[in-house]
Structure formats: structure tokens, C-alpha cells
Amino acid sequence: MDASNSWCSLQELEPLSQLRDLTLYGLEKVQDSRMAEKAMISSKCHLGCLELNYSANRHTIGTGGAEAEQQQQQSVTEEVLEKLCPPTCIQNLTLRGGYVGRRLPDWMCAQASVDFKSLRYLTLENLPCCTQLPDGLCCLPSLELMTIKDAPAIKRIGPQFQASSSVAARGSDASTSAPFRKLRRLYLDGLPEWEEWEWNDCEEHMDVETAIAMPCLERLQIKNCKLSCLPPGLASTKRHTLRELWLYELTNLTHVENIPSVVKLDVFDCPELKRISGLSRLQKMRITCCPKLEVLESVPALDSLRLEDATMDTLPEYLRAVHPRYLEMGCNKKLYESSSSPGSSEWKKISLIRKRSIN
Template structure:
């Protein structure tokens, strides 16, 4: 009692450190009784005070002048509702109160609170109305509740929050409108933001009906959630995760939860991954063939992942479309896909293809010396029977089309930056080809005639430096012809079917057309639209 009397007018009580082991004669002071006598306190700290029972009594509410209260590292279990009567309280520290699971329900009454430290507590949810604490500057984290009064929208009015901040249980955010109400873009004092979902949130029944999911621009995210647990997911886009270095087992399943051996991504049909500058490894999922992930995946597209080395899923039984571009370090085997229809491989140096099922491929676009050589060798062994689109690019090797002929089903052919590729001037007619594009390729090509391609409709020739003559007059179908950057091209013969002609940077031919050379002008006089170096020439003879 003497101690209490001597502190009756104290304004600061920073440390209570009574250790029974030091002096058995010291009477243990009851904190609750002590507070009843200290009505003038502005600052009170019970930090690290060891007490087996709750420290605070309802009488704490009578300390109406209190500005600072520190209960850090104590064994406090509950806080009295009367704590919320401290309308002058500016700082409340509850750091590492590991037994504390909830805050008083009327926390919204502490309208002058600026600093609320709840780091290291075991809070299960936030009290309602936290948005009324508009002066809050420091709040370590916020737990999103399932109700509007403690949902993520309560963060909207807390525009003064600063420093490091974490939002937990984001699985409770129902829609984008609710997320927007949090007004995170307005929190200009915040230096770091962490978004956190519960470890098995994607496995909850609330998300079982999701069919499409786009995750983009999570620049500070290090790992991907366990999206393989979403049983109805059919479409998935992942882009611009700047910090992700590995996609591992957590992408398929959460190891800490029993998922009854469900097949990961069992319904996924389309997967796009792009803009992953640090992604280096895609770990294989260890399982039996019957439980392999992606059993229904039809489209897989991976772009702009410059550090990715591997691996890929080994077997994709339903894959029809595979596209990979700007993944320069990729060196693994590509997935085995027995029914693939479209294959696009660009800017890859080392990736190895297993047996390409040429019997099912309809569209093939490949870039790089190794890839082009591999495909041409495969064509030597097996003739494609369904291929309608072929694009080869960036190959410096001396390569000839197998058998000096094109696949019989081919409709469109693109040859780009393949200087030493021999163009197949086949002796027998190829009736299917309708579109031909040659760019900076086929240096051995000096003259070109179209008897072998009677049904060609569109033709583009660019930077064929040794081409001197172009004989297409025998074509029965050519409608659109474009020739550019062919410095040696001088002679050209055109069919009556041609309706549009573009000539650009072909100086020898340009001059003859501009002067309406009598040896060449009659050949093109029937064409309605003629462009020379980007300028259309009116052809009055066709009017």
C-alpha cells in the first residue's frame, strides 16, 4: 500500500520488474490493484512482466489520461472491454503476446490511436469497424474477415498507414469491388506490402468452381500458390512475376494438406506463362503416369522467360498447341505430345525435341539451326501428311527440303533468315501451296518460276540479293505480289490474274516501271493497283 501511495500522482510507469527469487521478503504487488491508484498515468509499460493471470482489470478504463500502453512479451490472454474507453490512447503495443487471440470488440472507439503493434500475436480475426481509426500510422498486419464490418474494405479509410504492412486471409475477399475499397493505391507512406493467403486456400470449396484465373504483375511474389488443387480450373494465365525463380511441388499440391491423391490441374486446358525474368526451373511432379498433372491440357504457351532451363512436364497426352519463344537458355526435352497439332518454337538454342509426330502436325513454326535441322531430318524419315503451315527461320546451315519437294498438304510457307536453305524448285506440280514468303533467304535462288505452284495466290519476296528474274506468268491464281530489297532483280513476268503489285527498293526494276519501259510496261498494264517505293501509281489503262 505504501508503494501505491508513493506513486499516486505518477504520470509514467515504464518498468515493473519484481522477481521473487531475488528477495523473498518483497510483497507481490497485484497489477490490478496498482492501477486503481494511478489515475494520472500517461505512460504505462508491463513489457516482459511475468504474470500467470491476465494483467488488466476493468479498472484500466479509468486511466482516461493514458497515451501509451505496452503489454509486449506478456502472457495476456484477453483484454478487457474497458480498454476501449481510453479515448486518449495513442500507442498500444501487444508485440509477441502469443496467447492473445482477439482484440476488444469496441477497438473502433480508440479514435486517437496511432500505433497498434500486434506483431507476434495469435489473432484469429480483426474486430469490426477498424476503419474508424483514421489516425493509425503503424499497423503490422490486417486479417481479412468474412463480414463487411471486418472485411478488407475497412482499410480504405486508413490512408496514413506507413512502413511494412501485411494483409492476411485474402481468400476472404469476395470480389474486385471489395478489394478496390481497400484503397491500397492511396497509402503513400507504405514502404512494403505483403499479400498472404492461407496455406490451403485454393483447396477450399469456395474456389472449386473457378474456371478461369489470371495472375499478373505480382512483382514481389516469390512462390506461386497451389493452383493445382482447383478442380474446375480450365484457363490459367501467369505473367510478370519478377521474383519467382522456381515452380516446384507447391504449384501442384500443398504438402501440408490431404488432398485424397487428386490429379493436379485435372481440368486445365489452357496455360499461358510469360514475363518471368528470374524463372530458372520448373520441377517435374513425381507421380505415376495415371496421376500425372495436366491430363487435359490442350494449349501450353511460354514466352519471355530468358533464364528458364527446364524441366517440362514429361507427357501431355491431350496437348494440341505448344508455343515457346524468347526462352534462350532452355535446354531440356520438350513434352511428349502424341496428338499435337501446332508447334511454335522461337529463340531457343538448346531445347531438344523428342520424336515430332509429323502425322498429326498441322502448323509448324521453328527457329534456330538445331531445330530446323532436326525437323528436316525428321521429314526425311517421315513425310508430313497433315501439315498446312510451315515457317522456318534463323538457320545458317546448308539445308535442302527433303526430296527437293514440299509436303503435299502445305498451304503456306515462310522462309525467314535462312540464307543457305535451298528452295525446292520441284519438277512436279504442287497444287496445295497458296501463300509463299521468302525473307533474307535462299541465296542460291537467282531465278524463280511458278509452273510448279499453279494455285499460288499470295507471294512476298524480300532481300533475295541474287534474284535476277521472276517468272510467274503461268500462274493461274496469283493475285497479290510484293517484291522488295532485291537489288539485282531486273526482269519480271506476271499473270493476268494479278490484281495488286508492290515493288520496293528494287532499283533496276523500279526504273523500268517508272519510265514505263515498253519491254515491261505491257506486262503490268492490266494490274489495277501498282505501288513503287510506297507510292501508288495510277494505271489509266485499266479504267
């Protein structure tokens, strides 16, 4: 899509009622929401996949333009996206490229979002001005995979994101009204100012009839943020499906504890991480560039440990307390030599681990 004469305009989409897959480019050029409304996207009852693309470099936001002009551009951008509401039959929705609105559209908010009963895949990418996520995403009844990437203005994710079942239910019982009830994979990547995730699913914050949020979550990946701790909601004893946890570049994270179902843990470049414990089913773990990690305990099922850090001068003491079947280690030449020499103090830390690969 492009508003210029070289590409088609939005209103030319109106008669295309049989569309199955639609990608729109150049949406930052649309300066009148009535043009978006004429596309009649919401009426295309066969549409399964919709991708909405913006080009961030076309905007004046954050480039020194007058404040009033910037606010006007943001308002227009928000109004246009509001009118590009997909049909309720949509299965795959992507928003990317540099949407500069301060908020996401009302059709992503409760209670409107519950009508999107077929939406399985959602990607929100490059949201430079959004300060909060809409509260309706948790109501999407079929959502399986969600990716939120490059949202630098978000500092906090509150309880509305994984709202109580009373918000999502609309009269349903707890077993079918859990927030994000079918979500299997969640990727949160590039939220560099994100410091707080308020989410309590622990028993002391729940009554017996309340369903936990994300009951089917299998894989959680968090990358590039300032979270100092993971939300208590992950530690609920009712959570049985979360098997993979990937934590990359969490600059303030200090501990990972008491997430009973995790089988695979990958932590990368978490400079303040000091403690990993209480992961009773953990089998496979990789630790990369976490120089302050001092405690690794209560991981009785640990089978494979991969440790990588070229800056290490000595092996961590926690290696004496864990007994994986296999240890793979990447280190500098000096540590390689000392840990490979039988009888040395470094070798003794790993001597009880039968299978070792040190590079």
C-alpha cells in the first residue's frame, strides 16, 4: 500500500472481498483515517493473515520536529490503525516497522479483543512511543504465540496485561477463562527500559477458583531489559507446562528461583545474576557471561551444563555442589590448562563430573 500514484491506495482494497493474505506497506503516508476506513479490512471474512508495515524513518517523531507537529502525527497514526481493524476471522496478525502511536488500538483492548476467536499468532515489533501494552491481549481465546519486540518506552507491565479471569471470562468458568489460556510461546525482546513486571499467580494471591495466567506456556524468552527479578506468577505450583526459559541481556537480574517445571534454562550476559536455585526438574542449562553467579543449587535433575566465559580466571565454586552427567566449558587458555591438569585446584572442582569437554 502506498498513497502515491506509483502504488495502490487503501480504498482500492475495498472490492477485494476474497483476500486470504494481505501485507500493507507505507502506512505512515496515510494522513486521513477515512482512507483506511474505505479499505473495509474488517469486512474481509476470508482474511487469515494481515501484516501492517510502517517505515520509521518517514516520521518526524524524535528527530527534532516541532512538538505540536509530532503529536499531530501520532494522533493521525493512531486513528489510521484504529480503522484498519482486521476481521474477527484473522489467524495471524503482524504490526512492524515503526508504529509511532502512543497507544495501540481499541480493538486490542478488553472487551473488544475477545471477539478475535481465531487469532493464533501475534507480532508487535518496533513500537518506539508505546508506553503500555493493551489489556485485551490476554482475552484472545486462541492465541498460541506472541512476540513483542523493540518497545523502548515501556517501563512497566502491570497486572492488566495478564488480567484476572474475571476480565477475560465474560461469564465463563475458571477452567476456560484463564488469561492467555492457550498461549504456548512468549517472546519479549528489546524493552531496554522495562524494570517491573507485576504478576502474582502464587497461591497466597489467589482463591481456589482462580485460574493462573498462561496455563499452557511452554517457552518464555526475555531479552534486553532491566528486570531485577522474574514475576511471582511464574512460580505457581499450578504451572506444569513451562519447560524452556531463555534470559538474555537482563542487566539487573539478580536471581532465578523456584520455577518448578523448567527443564531447559539459558542465561546469557546477565552481569548481576548471583543465584539460580529451586529448579527441581532442570535438566539442561547454559550459563554465558554471568560473572557474579555464586550459587547454583537445588537442581537435582541437572544432566548437562554448558559454561562459557572467556574472562573467567578460576572455575566457579558452585561446580563442587552440582553433579551433571556432562559439562561443556568454553574459557581462556590459562583456565583451560589449569582445569585440565589432574590434581590442580581447578581440576578438583570438576573431577567428579565424568564427561567433560573443555575448549
